[in-house]
Amino acid sequence: MKHLYLNLKRFDVPVEYGGVNRIAPLKDWGSYIVSHTQDGLKKYDPSQVEFVQYFPEAHILGAVSALCENSPVQVGCQGVYRMNTAVGGNFGAFTTNRPASIAKAMGCTSTIIGHCEERNDKAGILAEAGVTDTAAVNRLLNQEIRLAVEQGLTVLYCIGEKSEEQERWQEVLGEQLSVGLDGVDTSKVVIGYEPVWSIGPGKTPAGKDYITKIARFVKERTGGLDVVYGGGLKVDNAEMLASIEEIDGGLIALTRFQGEIGFYPDEYLEIIKTYLGK
Template structure:
């Protein structure tokens, strides 16, 4: 089964306010996205699971619109959220004093059965918080490594919170340009593997206790290659890294894991990504990068078609 994840980021903000939502009414837009997805058969593709990771305000309208359709049309389409808080609501404990944070229990109540955790944007946010607290961390020799460890530990708590709640997890990992460093491919590969090994070892700690009842998928994000004007990695690079991820998880925790390409699955690279045996799907955000950039369901269908072909 192939796994396709769609991260709709802050698509609750319309273009008139600086966002990418084509409608001023984001609720109506997400309802149209779901309806169009049903019309194009996104929820009933053979051997392809699709998950829309949506902002908090759009979870309920997306879920309600999806449930208007028969199970046969929506069996392989799920609604997920964009991370969960590291602490959760539990009977006899914290009843919900998590202002400004969304615990897994809240997401689950709204219908989410998937969450994306550790996305590069979330990691950057946590790094900035730690850096603000320890304002001179850039001047310390081992400060960046200690910051990375702290971020991984926080992300691990989010992973466990989601799994305990009964949610499946897309855990994103990846190296920055600074972590990858200069030099040739082999030299960069060693540094990259060291970074990813640490993220996997710390991020997945305790996760095996929830398998096989829950699902964990790893999203590989080459952070240095994401963004306008950046050169994406080639087939050999992605193949070697994704194999390393699978082998590492097997070595440390003893279970097989699916790996999806998180550097942006697009129409241009879908065929190349699908040819890599150690890649099991992809992560998509925008589907159109020229003209009126944004997410379009018809483009998603083309990307998936090129990938499975």
């Protein structure tokens, strides 16, 4: 099974507010993306490839409402809280946080956890409290993963090493896997590898040999879990990534990096076409 994920981050913010949303009015943004991609994805065999789109929470209901019958699109959320509601237990006293139960109730089937931006946020909060132990971040992510899986969501669990961690990448990624997946039903988990050191303007992208090495390591450590490239699947690298036997898909974000940068549904479909070769 191939997995093609879309992380829409905060691409909903209009240009006049400093964002990159040029494609639809804010109230229609989620439904616009689903309605302008699902027909183009119908030509692919659902038993061979899945398409999951991770929306900011404000757009989940609109995205779900736009799903047609037998839509190839799955709607997901961008993370869940480390606690959940429970019958006879906490009914939802989680102000500002998103429990896995509401993600499921809204129509989500999946969630993305451990993206480098989430890791940085958690590490920053912990640092303010004087905690610099990287395992602490992984323990928090583990709580999120376990509750997401228990709620019936699949999980894209992102791991990756920073530039200062490259020399000990095995230790860093090994801890992210062992702590993050502790006690988890991994049949519901796909690993997304983000080479954090290579992401961003002016940085050298990770090459085929390096990505292959990491994917093999992850599969060995996890008993063969599917691994997707989380460093940005683009038209420019789609054929290269598709040629790596150990890579089972990719994570798409921005589709245009120059001019009117942003996410555009037609360009998203072109990336998928290039990766799948049809």
